Amino acid sequence: MIVTTATEAAPGRPANEDQVFQQGRVVGVFDGVTAPDLPDGCEHGPAWYVRRLVTRLREALADAPAAALSEVLGQAITRVRGDHPGCDLANPSTPASTVCLVRADADHLEYLLLGDSPLVAEQGGRVVALTDDRFDLVYADIRAEALRGDVPLGSAEHIARQRTAALRKQELTNTPGGYWIAAADPRAAANAITGRLPLTGPDEVRRAVLLTDGASCAVDMFGLFDWAGLLDLVTEQGPEELIRRVRAAETADRDGYARPRHKRHDDATVALCRFGTA
Ligand SMILES: [Zn+2]
Secondary structure (H helix, E strand, O other): OEEEEEEEOOOOOOOOOEEEEEEOOEEEEEEEEOOOOOOOOOOOOHHHHHHHHHHHHHHHHHHOOOOOHHHHHHHHHHHHHHHOOOOOOOOOOOOEEEEEEEEEOOOEEEEEEEOOOOEEEEEOOEEEEEOOOHHHHHHHHHHHHHOOOOOOOOOHHHHHHHHHHHHHHHOOEOOOOOEOOEOOOOHHHHOOEEEEEEOOOOOOEEEEEEEOHHHHHHHHOOOOOOHHHHHHHHHHHOHHHHHHHHHHHHHHOOOOOOOOOOOOOOOEEEEEEEOOOO
């Protein structure tokens, strides 16, 4: 497996709340979740949380290299709880992160998804996008109300609507019937979307790319390409080029009228895995 990655903070933002990770045959991308203007009960914040989660995941993988990804992630979440015992870990806005993880063994690519960081794979000559769409399903109405595209990004009205949406999102976080995300509750790992894809035979995966939504928006928000086009761009021109294209699209729609969204720019992360002769 050959892995190439890129990660970049949103322009003008001091910290990258995304992380990219590789340890042996395990690769992951993570997107720290912010709840602007809502008390989160934590003095550390999402950038810290995501870094701790990656550190604890490395340890948990080293301790139990054969364990299922969901078990390893659950262990990492539990260990991060112990890293900030003074914080209010029951707060529904406690720092959180999406997770897109893969592990390649000789015959299979095992994957785990939590939140909107998709895995796009070329498999047997077609391209499939694997996503955890539970957040989108339960959040669709709230998002539509918050992002009507009739006020500019960053205006007082836009900010007020984000806050209302964030409060409603809280009620859905890590609850059955809502959606699951890596935060302070290790049950999220057991509720992740998991599966495996073949690395041999007619349906073998030749290429796979892990994306945070700051990069997958090239397809599902800005419509710059389809998933196959994204995979080809990243393979031929590198992960940085995908982020460059997204930055150009974000800047061309500064106020978010054409593409209503929560923020002008987002942290963006790309990890391309190539197998065999791809
Ligand atoms: Zn904390």
